[in-house]
Amino acid sequence: MSLVGLDSICQPKWCSGLGLKRLRDQNISFLLKLGFNIVSNKDVLWVHVLRSKYHLKKDLPDYIARNRSSFLWRSLSKVWLLLHENLFWSFRDGNKIQCWRDNWIPIVGPLFQHISNNVIQDSDCLLNEMITKDGSWNLDLFQNPKDEKWKSVWKLPGPQRDWLRANLQNNNMVHEEGSSWACLFGLLIWRLWKNRNLFIFQGQFWSSMETVQVSLSWVNQLFSALSANFKGNFKPPVEKESFEDPIFLNIDGALQLGSGNAATGGVVRDANGDWIFGYNRRLEKCSIFNAKLWGILEGLKLIQRRGHDEVIIQSDSFKVVKVVLESTSTETNSALIRRMQSILFQEKRWLLRYISRDQNQVANCLAKQALIGTNNLQVFDAPHLMTSTLMELDKNKNIFFFRILLCN
Numbered sequence: 001m002s003l004v005g006l007d008s009i010c011q012p013k014w015c016s017g018l019g020l021k022r023l024r025d026q027n028i029s030f031l032l033k034l035g036f037n038i039v040s041n042k043d044v045l046w047v048h049v050l051r052s053k054y055h056l057k058k059d060l061p062d063y064i065a066r067n068r069s070s071f072l073w074r075s076l077s078k079v080w081l082l083l084h085e086n087l088f089w090s091f092r093d094g095n096k097i098q099c100w101r102d103n104w105i106p107i108v109g110p111l112f113q114h115i116s117n118n119v120i121q122d123s124d125c126l127l128n129e130m131i132t133k134d135g136s137w138n139l140d141l142f143q144n145p146k147d148e149k150w151k152s153v154w155k156l157p158g159p160q161r162d163w164l165r166a167n168l169q170n171n172n173m174v175h176e177e178g179s180s181w182a183c184l185f186g187l188l189i190w191r192l193w194k195n196r197n198l199f200i201f202q203g204q205f206w207s208s209m210e211t212v213q214v215s216l217s218w219v220n221q222l223f224s225a226l227s228a229n230f231k232g233n234f235k236p237p238v239e240k241e242s243f244e245d246p247i248f249l250n251i252d253g254a255l256q257l258g259s260g261n262a263a264t265g266g267v268v269r270d271a272n273g274d275w276i277f278g279y280n281r282r283l284e285k286c287s288i289f290n291a292k293l294w295g296i297l298e299g300l301k302l303i304q305r306r307g308h309d310e311v312i313i314q315s316d317s318f319k320v321v322k323v324v325l326e327s328t329s330t331e332t333n334s335a336l337i338r339r340m341q342s343i344l345f346q347e348k349r350w351l352l353r354y355i356s357r358d359q360n361q362v363a364n365c366l367a368k369q370a371l372i373g374t375n376n377l378q379v380f381d382a383p384h385l386m387t388s389t390l391m392e393l394d395k396n397k398n399i400f401f402f403r404i405l406l407c408n
Contacts, residue, residue, distance in 0.1 A: 253291030265366030280370035
């Protein structure tokens with residue numbers, strides 16, 4: 001009698017096999033069945049005993065691994081992620097479903113993965129708290145920001161016109177960046193007015209720290225551009241000229257606070273703002289700065305393979321824009337930036353520019369999705385539902401129709 005491999009035995013009978021099922025698949029199926037009972041049949045005695053022993057307070061916990069546990073529980077913890085990803089809440093009155101964290105919308109997944117953390121004031125709020133008795137959304141939850149720093153603004157003494165005039169005429173410089181306080185103050189006032197309108201009409205909320213950081217980045221970029229002295233092979237613009245057939249590369253990075261893992265993502269669009277392709281990749285542990293550099297590099301490699309030679313790179317990180325542009329006139333020790341330079345040298349025209357965070361939502365969404373993905377680079381030839389919605393918002397902002405300077 002000759003030996004036969006397990007793969008041959010597990011083939012269907014019509015393929016000359018014995019039709020046996022693989023033990024690994026059977027074990028996973030049985031464990032998933034046990035896991036489902038632990039989630040859905042809490043009143044059963046054995047389920048009640050296990051949930052009490054391992055302190056499972058949530059109906060559907062994110063993880064169940066414990067330092068000291070039985071062999072069965074360790075086996076369950078290995079397949080728990082698979083079970084968690086394929087379970088959806090069937091809500092009734094919504095008194096057990098966490099609105100932002102739980103997976104209660106098919107395909108979309110947990111809502112916190114698709115929106116800015118600044119919008120979420122109470123990450124543990126239940127779904128029934130978001131709806132009033134008449135079935136409409138409870139908008140009162142978003143009408144009163146709780147940031148205590150705003151109180152100091154409204155308590156400032158003195159006539160407002162004198163206060164505004166004094167600050168707008170103040171020519172002192174801000175720290176060592178060489179930026180004007182008058183310019184920064186004007187931007188802050190405009191940003192506060194714009195944020196108030198965004199909050200009232202679109203429900204978007206910016207923290208005070210984010211408002212200051214974005215305004216300071218804009219001012220630094222302005223004064224850096226006015227005083228920049230480029231040297232070397234990457235020449236500054238010498239005449240105004242439109243790009244003939246540009247494409248737009250938006251990149252962003254994301255960082256998972258618990259594990260320290262980072263991810264990058266980007267989207268490439270034409271001059272009308274229409275989708276060409278998107279991509280993302282999980283990067284293991286690295287800084288958010290390097291994640292954004294990886295995003296530029298991966299995007300440039302994909303663009304080069306597809307034959308595009310005019311690219312406008314857009315990032316919401318002033319530090320990334322500044323470091324890459326300064327590296328064009330000096331030697332750099334960063335292997336990532338050197339690889340970018342080798343690709344940019346081959347482009348006919350290119351431009352790297354800073355944009356605000358609210359103009360980079362599509363790339364941010366793709367980067368966050370990669371945090372739960374694999375390390376392999378994923379390319380998307382068509383947008384999914386969430387990115388389609390964000391793309392339409394970008395088109396309404398009209399960020400793709402403008403004349404630019406020739407950069408090469």
